[in-house]
Amino acid sequence: MIDRTAFLTAAAALLGDRGITTDPELVEPWLTDWRGRFTGRALALASPADTRQVAALVALCAAHGVPIVPQGGNSGMSGGATPDASGTAIILSLRRMTAIRAFDPAARQITCEAGLVLQTLHELVAEQGLRFPLTLGGKGSANVGGLIATNAGGTQVLRHGSMRAQVLGLEAVMADGSVFDALVPLKKDNRGFDLKQLLIGSEGTLGIITAATLRLMPAVAERRVVWVGLPSLGAARTLLLHCEAAAGAALEGFEVMPQVTLDDVLDHLPGARAPLDAPHPWHALIELVAESGRADQLGDLADTMLESAFEAGLLDDAVVAANETQAEAFWLLRDSIAPAERAKGPAVQHDISVPVAQMPAFVETAVPLIEAAWPGTQALAFGHLGDGNVHFHVIAPRGVEASAWQQGDGKAISAQVHDLVTQWHGSISAEHGIGQLKRDELGRLGDPVHLALMRAVKQALDPHGLLNPGKLVPLASPVVNP
């Protein structure tokens, strides 16, 4: 039994007045995840000022048996930063920890604390002619610690990799309050297990990320954005291989959507126009970029790439954005898919991946299968073809009651989609993570050897289970009596 008063008194002594609160008005905004699917309760909201305070607080929690839910921008997709209903856990917000500890533009490295917001990071490094090569819709709230804890993705993974690829160094507070310091970036270091990699993507279940050293890239000087019409998703995959060969490192993005999704976006966006005159079964949005000093060749590169694709019969039609305004208009169509689909009514969404080469066949198998099994539904796949990652939405039949459908058919559809993905050796969470949303599905479908190893590592690093309990790591299978 937690001695609530003793714990809170000791925590206040460690963190000061600004550092911890039980005021319901201050705590309440952080008890619900941003998609509004999960709401919990918390013993308190702690907001330490620095790593030393985090370490002291975690040690105090360990001594009192108080569970900890680390929270960054609270804009995750899987409820990973939302406490459970018991009210025994504290929320440990990293929001106050936004210091830049070091910034070396020549080496293209920055060391910052976990609470730094992604958009602030973008702006900060842009002042030095650099960029941080990862972005996503929630950049105004997502922060560095949460991005690392969830190994966030986005639309630039094709060229630059996910968050894991950006992390050169890491600092984290472990379950006993000790500080794991691997912040100094060494390009080569073979002194044993790469524990940093274990923390990336662990969703706060193994340690609390407090700071990181990140790699930066030269700023983009120019881009070419191309919209392409295609006969099939298989043709899109062939075109992708062509573009990778022709454009090499200049290929920054390759996003796909079917005609029906483009139509939904055009219906939803006032004044929006289709980039191509005629409809096509599939569309691809391709972005090429050049860093400063190499921009003059970009136009030629795009032209050559498209001409050879035309000649090889790899596409039906294509248009290059004439200027930056048009380029932004093309991207707006892509970025408006989520709101456009939401406007159509209730749906269940799946963030899935399969090996890139198999994605066309997977979509061509899964879409008719789902639509046949649940008449009146519409299944759509769109997104990051180059990463083998599509967002697979299944829209409810017209007129159903949202909540009942989502709890009934919606759940059954999700289970079916996850079964299919697993049969295709894919992932039920490509970039959004597991959190509490998919933990049971991971337990149901995960490879038993993987699950056993995850549980062994969790037990080793957090033996009392105080770090983000109920998230990510599936419960061991219940013993079933015969």
Add this chain to the structure above:
Amino acid sequence: MIDRTAFLTAAAALLGDRGITTDPELVEPWLTDWRGRFTGRALALASPADTRQVAALVALCAAHGVPIVPQGGNSGMSGGATPDASGTAIILSLRRMTAIRAFDPAARQITCEAGLVLQTLHELVAEQGLRFPLTLGGKGSANVGGLIATNAGGTQVLRHGSMRAQVLGLEAVMADGSVFDALVPLKKDNRGFDLKQLLIGSEGTLGIITAATLRLMPAVAERRVVWVGLPSLGAARTLLLHCEAAAGAALEGFEVMPQVTLDDVLDHLPGARAPLDAPHPWHALIELVAESGRADQLGDLADTMLESAFEAGLLDDAVVAANETQAEAFWLLRDSIAPAERAKGPAVQHDISVPVAQMPAFVETAVPLIEAAWPGTQALAFGHLGDGNVHFHVIAPRGVEASAWQQGDGKAISAQVHDLVTQWHGSISAEHGIGQLKRDELGRLGDPVHLALMRAVKQALDPHGLLNPGKLVPLASPVVNP
């Protein structure tokens, strides 16, 4: 107490006659590491034919309490594949497992078993116009499993990263004989801890790597090799930043050596000539490459990069290899440093890294410090400046007796070098690994939090300590009575 006979009988039943032997003539070649520093004994040499056999053998070892020393090409630098003197362990050689399970040239991916030799891999993918972007001196014996288990480096890490960056998927047999299957390459997969990353670089102490899916690159169509004379190592670092900015992804290698090292190589290599007319305090070997379809711009790129470097005063002299023969002659100078230094007499070698920006200051501090403390020694640093990784050799005074010096002053010098590197937040093993050679040094100098986490992970995944005992993971500090 191991029941030797029962174990060997059961193992022979599992593996067949070719799969296990105790014949001293067959076992003996694998009892000594290739540098000849460590020799052990073994209960038997097992050579399973496939993953199923590895799994069965490991389960049998677990049941009988038989330790396992996994061995690839037996060309590691740190004695990581050599058994201890007790003779209780088996050597588990992956040499027979060389199958190519899948090869997709379009996707630039290959799935092969652990025993495939690096040079064979190079040749195999070259037939399809591709390359595997990692190479090193021991490529004729080093195999895929060992390269992954040690996270091998080499001269192409600057552009392509070490072995970790090449591994898209992995299969390994865990301590209980279960098979961890993460071979299918998913570009995005956020289903929890990335256990694959934990196995990479774990030197066989957490699991036995049996197969991997590797990324491939387009073959190099053309290269430009440049030799540069420089006033200081700091100037080399400035030039490196310039080349990174000017050449971007075309910069494939950036190696450095001081004049004294070049002189040693010229003395050692019959008929070799210095690339530049005059001596310079430091030299850099720079390689730019272009993949097919982009070769025509490479000459311009090299010229522009060098001209702007000259204008900015970043180098004293430079020569571009006129043809491939001269390019190979330049690289031969670099590749002959190790034999040239060996020919000079006894030395102690250190494979160290510090943050790239600090490497010049580190070398300028360490060289005079070591030479002053041990009069008559000569300290040299050369190698992969772009990776912050130099090989730091300290050559014995003339006329000393090799073995006595290495055991006495040599050990003291190594301890001093490792102390210095640790003070500079660097690594005592940049690319060669820990093995048995540096385990005690890692125990002495490693961060206590890192060491505690390593031990916890080791205990969780190999609770009976049967996987490569005595390697990598330092013993817990002995309890000292006051």
